Amino acid sequence: MTAAAAAEPAEPLAQPLVHAVNVTKSFHHNEVLKGIDLDVDRGQVVCLLGPSGSGKTTFLRCINQLETIDGGRIWVDGDLMGYVDRDGKLYRLKNKEIAAQRREIGMVFQRFNLFPHKTAIENVAEAPIQVRGESRKPARARAQELLDRVGLGDRCTSYPAQLSGGQQQRVAIARALAMQPKLMLFDEPTSALDPELVGEVLAVMRELAEDGMTMIVVTHEMEFAREVADTVVFMDGGVVVESGPPRDVLGNPQHQRTKTFLTRLRSAHEHP
């Protein structure tokens, strides 16, 4: 794959941005991912759906190497994640090289994980300054722009503890965007939020999708998946059960497991 990409520089956009093949992962003999294949094209929004324990979060974390994979391969923009391929044998990259790969991929966590000892603007500017060696002033100016973009331009000097959950998550999105990533990963970004705060975060994500950002989103927000996703992937028990456009997977699921899950999710929504 990498070789093919190198041989055809004329059309680098032809390959999918994310190309995962037969990814497997176990925790203590418990196989969480049993061979996941996934392609995500540039500008696409993919929503990963599935019951808890289905492996969707683990898969997301494998993409940016927060988890090491046991088998298979993941390419992001032609880069083999975490490894170098020498004559078909994989060698683990150095930590520094993996860190460099992660710079291209933004991640938003369920529990925000903002740096509590830094203000909102410092949270956003920290990585560009520390990692890309940007000087303080332009980094902060860009951070200000990003905070404006997520609607928090007036909360720059607030510490995370002084912000609501929804505001924290929006700062977290701005922080990830500050590294100008090619790909954004969202790990249940609204699951830890009070219901009335979910909307503001989804609105920011919706705008991001409209601006053409490539996104992989683990979520239980059906409405969001239906309206924003290009592809919905339903996972269960460490495998992809079915995937396709939202109107097919959500509107007319083919597999019993998908149907059961969707029914449960709907009834949970209607009678919380």
Add this chain to the structure above:
Amino acid sequence: MTVSDAVVEKRRGLSPRQRAQRSRGIQYAVLVVIVVVAAFTANWSQIANVFFKPEFVKSAFTSGLPGAFLKTIEYTAGAFVIGLVGGTLLALMRLSPVAPYRWIATAYIEFFRGLPAIVVFVAFSLLPLAFADLVIPLDPYGTVWLALGIVAAAYMAEVIRAGIQAVPKGQIEAARSLGMPVGVATRKIVLPQAFRIVLPPLANDLILLVKDSSLVFIIGTSAAAYELTGFGRDLANTESNLTPLVTAGFCYLVITLPLGLLVRWLEAKAARAH
């Protein structure tokens, strides 16, 4: 209260409040007896003469107490810096993925925590005998800082390690997901939070260090290098009166009591932050 309990209460004729009052009354009575006995049996004028004689307090101040006070602070401060740097290094080694680093750090910490500090000081006092041409720079500070700092590093390493481990895992993941290399994530994200968490116990270690600095006289420093205890002991010896030592002792309280208040304030602040 069940029915049978009520019956028992009635028979004794005392409510719980009455019983508490009686118990408190007995405790006060015992206290009064002890105070009265002490007041009549002890030789108060002699005690005052030996421990609290005003003229010796005055002579202590004129013959070098302020200098000794300053030395105690200097010894403590230098040792605290060594302990902090060494302790941070040891804590990072203990958490290192490289096994030999972990072994070395663990061995060091267990060795110097298990050893009475006085043994280390005796060892330092004997070093010049064993190594005739050994020179520790910044005499006497170098020797004192090293001796105190070596032990302090072992204690502080454990505190700092606990602090590092108390930083939520999500913080490291967030730093890594932003492409920060391990070193940057440790320096910029983990350690600042870890130190915030361990500030109260570190201030506590500082108090212990102030007191441990009293062991310095074992190294055999010259009179000019005396800290509070060495000074107090020396003067008490020559005057055959304990007042100088008591005065030096109060000087420790002048340092440790505010530090104790600082610890409590830091703890309250940390409790409020969570």
